[in-house]
Amino acid sequence: MLYISLQWCKQALFTTCAIYVFTCNFSFNLARADPLPEESDHTFAFDVINGLSDKNKHLSSKYLYDDEGSRLFTQVMASENYYLARCEREILINQSDDIASYINTESLNIIELGAGDGTKTVHLLDSLQNRKINHLRYSPIDISGEAIRLLRQTLEGKLVDTDLYPIEGDYLEALPKALTPDYQHNLLLFLGGNIGNFTIEEAKNFLRSIRAYLKDGDHLLLGFDLKKDINIMQMAYSGEEEGVYSHFHKNLLQRINRELGGNFDSKYFKRHPFYNPLTSAVEMYLISTKKQNVYLKKFDINVGLDEYEGIRLTCSKKSSFQDLQNLAKECGFQIIKNFTDSKNYFVDSLWRVNKTTQ
Ligand SMILES: C[S@@+](CC[C@H](N)C(=O)[O-])C[C@H]1O[C@@H](n2cnc3c(N)ncnc32)[C@H](O)[C@@H]1O
Incomplete structure (x- = not known):
């Protein structure tokens, strides 16, 4: 099968006027409505087109969380099989005082990456507020405006003597905005197993x-x-x-339909989550159940999918305690204590920044 890169397509698009470029995988009409987005735009549109034009199709998990996606994810967290949220909730309900006892500082900026609706974090915030810290701020960061709205709802009336400073944005783009020299120390939260959405190399670079x-x-x-x-x-x-x-997953196809004028039909896609022992992750795909073309009206682009072709959506990496040790050491952190739930399914691991190493 012939695949062409987006860059090549763009080249063809601009140099070969009025030519209709078509491949089995991806095709453009020249009379499209909007110009193709540039990589530097950092847009949903660019990432979607780029991901769907790749030989191995993929969509970034961060785009699962539009308003509807964030609402659906709160239902995922409440579902019977989704033990991750339940186990972490148990840890934070029972052990937040213990976690907070390791934070000794006069003033603290609590920054949470991918905060979601905050229903688990609120237990830790409560314990931190009970410590003798003069000056406390909570800076939740989330790419989803709806998540920030739900979080404000959760925190209503619960933050005593803590400033709330929410930021809507991507993890590392928003992080510098949350930092301020006004606080002696930072406590950075990355809960819910979000770090498992990264490959091991991505996680190392991120940390x-x-x-x-x-x-x-x-x-x-x-x-x-x-x-x-x-x-x-x-x-x-x-x-x-x-x-x-x-x-929750098929909502991303609907989001592409809503925002890019796509015509994805969810009934021709089947979810395929499976544990891959080579990556130690549950990998999640949407599989096309028939050969089909999907049209993105906004850019006048056709995306071809073969029968049984997959679109990779996300992964959830699973770790051992040895993996945690290795990761912390390689990235310049010291593990202070691991807090597990009663079944040992999930761990909230407290790390300290150690600038004397590396
Ligand atoms: C799996 S949920 C977990 C929410 C929360 N941490 C919890 O444990 O309940 C992931 C959250 O991270 C947010 N998120 C995903 N990718 C992000 C990114 N690149 N930058 C900022 N937020 C992101 C999503 O909007 C969502 O609210």
Whole structure:
């Protein structure tokens, strides 16, 4: 099968006027409505076109969380099989006082990446407010405006003596905006197993970037899903085909329809979550159940999908305690303590920034 890169397509588009470029995988009409987005635009449109034009099609998990996606994810968290949220909630309800006891500082800026609706974090915030810290700020960062709205709702009347400074944006773009010299230390939260959405190399790069922004003695609390029985790990993302997880993932196709004028028909896609022992991750795909063309009206582009071709949406990496040790060491952090739930399914790991190493 012939595949052409987006760059090549653009070249053809601008140099060969009035020619209709067509490949099995991707095609453009020249009389399209909008010019193609540039990589530097950092837009949903660019990433979607880029991901769907790739030989191995993929869409970034961060785009799952538009307003509807964020609402659907709160239902995922409440579902029976999704043990991750339940286990982390148990940890934070029972052990937040213990976690907070390690944070000794006069003033603290609590920054949470991908905060979501904050219903678990609120327990930790409560414990931190009970510490003798003079000056507290909570800076939740989330790419989803709806998540920030739900979070404000959760926190209504619960923040006593804590300034709230929410930021809507991408993790590392928003992080510098949350940092301020006004606080002696930072506590960075990355909960819910979000770090598992990265490959191991992406996670290392991400943690090293974060470390560069933080001060010696700052802390991180990171949520990791632990390796366990394969059926339990897979079931968290499975459920029946029309279940809430399915709606959550297929909502990304609907989002492309809404925002880019696409004509994805969800009924011709089937979710395929499976545990891959080579990556130690549950990998999640949408599989096209027939050969089809999807049209993106906004850019007058056709995307071709073969029968059984997959679009990779996200992954959820599973870790061992040894993986955590290696990751912390390689990225310049010291593990202070691991806080696990009663089943040992999930861990919130407290790390300290150690600038004397590396
Ligand atoms: C799996 S949910 C977890 C939410 C929360 N941490 C929890 O444990 O309940 C992921 C959250 O991260 C946000 N998110 C995903 N990718 C992001 C990115 N690149 N930058 C900022 N927020 C992101 C989503 O909008 C969503 O609210």
